[in-house]
Amino acid sequence: MHTMNDMHAPPDEAEFSSHRSLMNVLGLLVDESIDANAELNRAHARRAKTIDDARQWCEFTYHLENALRSMGWSPKVTCRRVLESELAAALRVPERTMSRLIDESEALLHQLPGTYEALSRGVLSYRHAQVIIDQALSLPRESRIPFEDAVLADAETLTVSKFERRARRLRELTHPESIQSRRATATLDRSVELKPAHDGMSWLTAYVPCERAQAVYTRLGDIARGLQTADSRQQTRVARSHS
Numbered sequence: 001m002h003t004m005n006d007m008h009a010p011p012d013e014a015e016f017s018s019h020r021s022l023m024n025v026l027g028l029l030v031d032e033s034i035d036a037n038a039e040l041n042r043a044h045a046r047r048a049k050t051i052d053d054a055r056q057w058c059e060f061t062y063h064l065e066n067a068l069r070s071m072g073w074s075p076k077v078t079c080r081r082v083l084e085s086e087l088a089a090a091l092r093v094p095e096r097t098m099s100r101l102i103d104e105s106e107a108l109l110h111q112l113p114g115t116y117e118a119l120s121r122g123v124l125s126y127r128h129a130q131v132i133i134d135q136a137l138s139l140p141r142e143s144r145i146p147f148e149d150a151v152l153a154d155a156e157t158l159t160v161s162k163f164e165r166r167a168r169r170l171r172e173l174t175h176p177e178s179i180q181s182r183r184a185t186a187t188l189d190r191s192v193e194l195k196p197a198h199d200g201m202s203w204l205t206a207y208v209p210c211e212r213a214q215a216v217y218t219r220l221g222d223i224a225r226g227l228q229t230a231d232s233r234q235q236t237r238v239a240r241s242h243s
Helices: 004-008 013-064 075-091 095-110 113-121 126-136 141-155 160-174 179-187 210-241
Strands: 191-196 202-207
Touching (some): 013 095, 075 095, 095 113, 113 141
Antiparallel strands (some): 191 202
């Protein structure tokens, strides 16, 4: 049992030395984690480079050979379909995911050089790079580099969620068109997607104006709460019938 004198006594030198050794080991492991993370970021940069090299080579060879149309597709479309299917199979990802990776790789190598350079140095994660790509490509081409220059420093210090909010706000300030004009254009791209999931479930995704999305969300919430209330009443009745 410790006394008050024990609590105020100087720490045992052996215990202090042991604690310091443990903290040193922890520090080394943290440093190793940082190095591994930087290596992963650099690997993502290399992947982007090789994917874009494959895209350019495919487009060049299909153009050079003046490839015949396949299933009514132009040589460029045929090349893209072949590239997506080959890379998707090799990397074991869905073709839709591969299509996005091809587009992101092209953007990094040819439109956002600062982002690619930071990724290559390992100081930027691929998720941060994706945020920059998503926001920058929604801007006119002449606004993309100024936007990239403005957000890169934050990308190296903020978490992905905080950085995404920061980048979105800056994108709104950077865009030369009014929100009314952009909304009118974006409304033309509205869509609904149904994606199968596990256990007899599906994901339903809709790209619609904000107020309609909020109305759908609120209505679905009301329906869900109503079903929960009905289930609760049913469970109460079943419990009473067995009592």
